[in-house]
Each structure stands twice: as C-alpha cells, then as structure tokens.
Amino acid sequence: MSHPTPYPPLAACLFALLALLATPAGPVHADPRNVEAVIAALGSPIAPAVAEEARAFDARLLASGEFDGVHVRVVTDQRLARVSGVAVRLLRSAGKDSADWTVRVLETDPMLINACVSGGRYVYVFTGLLAQDPGADELAFIMAHELGHSLLAHEERLGKNAATSTAAVAGLSALHPAGHEMNPIGGEPPVIASAFSREDEQEADALGTCIARRAGFDPLRGADYFTRIKRDYETRESDRAGRLAQARREVDQAVAACEKGQEQLKNATGDVSRIDRGLMISSCSEVQSKQESYYHLAVAYSTGRSLERRIVLLTAHPQESSRMAAIAGVVDVLGGRKDVGALAGHEPARRVLAALQQTGSGLVGATAAAHD
Numbered sequence: 001m002s003h004p005t006p007y008p009p010l011a012a013c014l015f016a017l018l019a020l021l022a023t024p025a026g027p028v029h030a031d032p033r034n035v036e037a038v039i040a041a042l043g044s045p046i047a048p049a050v051a052e053e054a055r056a057f058d059a060r061l062l063a064s065g066e067f068d069g070v071h072v073r074v075v076t077d078q079r080l081a082r083v084s085g086v087a088v089r090l091l092r093s094a095g096k097d098s099a100d101w102t103v104r105v106l107e108t109d110p111m112l113i114n115a116c117v118s119g120g121r122y123v124y125v126f127t128g129l130l131a132q133d134p135g136a137d138e139l140a141f142i143m144a145h146e147l148g149h150s151l152l153a154h155e156e157r158l159g160k161n162a163a164t165s166t167a168a169v170a171g172l173s174a175l176h177p178a179g180h181e182m183n184p185i186g187g188e189p190p191v192i193a194s195a196f197s198r199e200d201e202q203e204a205d206a207l208g209t210c211i212a213r214r215a216g217f218d219p220l221r222g223a224d225y226f227t228r229i230k231r232d233y234e235t236r237e238s239d240r241a242g243r244l245a246q247a248r249r250e251v252d253q254a255v256a257a258c259e260k261g262q263e264q265l266k267n268a269t270g271d272v273s274r275i276d277r278g279l280m281i282s283s284c285s286e287v288q289s290k291q292e293s294y295y296h297l298a299v300a301y302s303t304g305r306s307l308e309r310r311i312v313l314l315t316a317h318p319q320e321s322s323r324m325a326a327i328a329g330v331v332d333v334l335g336g337r338k339d340v341g342a343l344a345g346h347e348p349a350r351r352v353l354a355a356l357q358q359t360g361s362g363l364v365g366a367t368a369a370a371h372d
C-alpha cells in the first residue's frame with residue numbers, strides 16, 4: 001500500500017528561517033529588550049554583507065528554481081500586482097523608498113502558505129497564502145508584521161550577525177524536524193518552529209500595526225487572519241477526528257458482532273441453520289474490511305494534521321487572547337484614546353511605541369490614510 005508523501009520538513013522551515021537574513025547593521029545592544037535597543041535597531045542601516053547575501057540568495061533561488069528540494073517559480077500575474085501595491089503602501093508608511101526593495105510572489109511545490117522579508121530588501125509572498133484569499137487588511141497586516149521583524153533587527157539584537165544567519169540558512173539540510181518543532185495550537189503533530197521569540201513576535205505585531213494603520217489598513221481586522229486560521233483548522237480537525245472516531249466505533253461493533261456469533265455457534269445444542277451460520281460469517285468478514293478502512297483513515301488523519309500544520313503561515317505564532325489585546329491597545333494609543341502607559345501589560349508593544357515616540361516617528365499618532 002502506498003502512503004501519502006509528507007511535505008518535506010525543510011520546505012516548511014525554509015521561509016520561516018529566511019527571516020534570519022533580516023539583520024540590519026548596528027552594534028549589539030547590551031540589553032536587547034529595552035527601548036534604547038529598539039531605537040538603535042530602527043535607526044541602523046542594513047549591513048552590506050547582509051544585503052549582499054540576501055541578493056545572492058535571491059539570485060540562486062531564481063537561477064535554480066528550487067531550494068533544498070522545494071520547487072520555486074516566480075509569479076508575475078495579477079497576484080504580483082496586488083502584492084506589490086500593498087508593499088509600496090506599507091513601505092511608504094514606514095518611511096522607506098519602495099524603489100530600493102524587491103517584491104516577489106513565489107509558487108512552490110509542495111505549496112507553502114507563508115510570507116517573509118529577507119535581508120531588509122526582499123519581500124516574498126507565496127501563492128499558498130494568496131490562495132487563502134486574505135482580505136486587503138489581512139494581507140497588509142501579514143506583510144507589515146514581517147517588515148516589523150526586519151526593521152526591528154530581531155536577529156541582530158540577539159547577537160547574531162550576517163555570518164550566523166547565512167550559516168543557519170545554508171545548514172537547513174542538517175536540521176532534524178523532531179528537534180525543531182513546537183505546538184502552538186494543541187495536539188501532538190509537529191509544526192514549524194519560529195525563528196523568533198514570543199517577544200519578537202509581539203514587537204513585530206506592534207510595529208506592523210503602526211505601519212499598516214498609517215498606510216490606511218485596519219490592523220485589527222488584518223490580525224484576525226491568524227485567529228481565522230485557527231478557527232478553520234479547529235473546524236477541520238473536529239471533522240477529521242469525528243470521522244475517525246466513527247470508524248473506530250464501526251470496527252468495535254463489527255468485532256463484537258463477530259464474537260457474539262461465534263459464541264452462539266459454539267454453544268448451539270441443535271442444528272445451526274444455514275442462515276445463522278451465514279450471518280455469523282458475514283459479520284466476521286466485515287471486521288477485516290472495517291479495520292482496513294479505519295487504518296487508511298487513520299493514516300490520512302495523521303498525515304493531514306502533520307502536513308497542514310507544516311504549511312500554515314507562521315504556525316509558531318501563539319494564538320493567545322493577549323495578542324489581539326495588545327494590537328487593540330496599540331490602535332487605541334495611535335488613535336489618541338490611550339497613552340503608552342496603558343500598554344504596561346504588553347511590554348513588547350509598549351517598548352516599540354515608546355521608541356517611536358522618543359524618535360518622533362510619523363508612525364505614532366499619524367492619521368490613517370484612506371484606502372486607495
């Protein structure tokens with residue numbers, strides 16, 4: 001019997017780890033978790049070595065059409081026009097010249113649902129994500145969040161330099177999936193391990209919220225993409241689990257019927273009719289077919305859970321109520337309804353907004369522009 005072939009674990013890890021290249025230059029701050037470190041990161045230029053490595057990686061990716069066994073094709077249809085339009089608005093919002101950036105839409109086989117920013121100059125969005133039909137606000141928030149990782153120099157603030165990042169990407173083939181998995185949603189199947197810490201993710205949410213809002217998008221509606229993924233997954237998971245449980249019950253019922261028939265025949269004192277014997281044989285023959293059906297369904301169930309978790313965008317993002325609360329708090333600060341101190345319960349978000357305020361950034365307090 002042939003089993004479904006799982007998506008290569010390296011494919012799932014690839015572009016989650018590509019964010020390791022987003023490491024603008026600047027000194028590693030003594031305490032990477034304070035306002036001064038955020039200010040330094042936001043004001044640091046991109047290291048030439050990082051920019052060159054990102055350019056070389058992009059060139060290799062396009063020239064070979066694959067990376068580590070994952071087939072990659074550049075898409076230039078209306079999907080690129082849509083993504084580029086959003087990217088331009090976000091980059092302008094962040095005070096960046098979009099002419100200095102490269103935006104690509106990539107189709108992969110197997111399909112990846114992902115997006116990332118590499119080397120501070122390359123924006124990658126995958127057709128697997130676009131196939132999820134994200135709304136304008138959702139796509140903008142996803143991309144703004146990824147820009148946040150790059151602009152906040154998360155890898156460098158943890159003491160990693162361009163050489164470390166390059167080695168991490170080049171060494172993907174040495175990774176063993178079992179050692180790089182976590183489970184943010186619940187259950188046992190493996191998922192993608194994030195390249196960033198929870199605090200990094202919360203900082204990127206905060207900066208991404210500022211960028212998206214100033215570009216005229218609704219960050220709260222956009223961030224709902226991640227909770228929508230969770231809801232959709234849980235619905236499918238419930239359906240799969242229900243079908244598997246029903247198949248298990250059918251196996252148990254068939255076994256019980258077969259055993260009962262065998263016991264009745266064993267204890268029969270008179271002649272057993274052909275009909276009775278035929279019913280017993282029929283019930284016992286069903287056991288094997290039910291067991292085979294259950295086995296195939298169980299394999300599909302296990303594979304489906306594993307594959308889905310490996311290809312869902314940023315599955316290492318913990319879907320906690322505090323995430324949306326922090327984003328809502330940032331929106332309230334930007335709208336003048338609260339001050340930064342109100343974010344005391346969401347320290348990474350408070351840190352980012354305090355840094356933006358201290359530097360006089362237009363991302364703080366700016367009125368959101370109307371949608372184009």
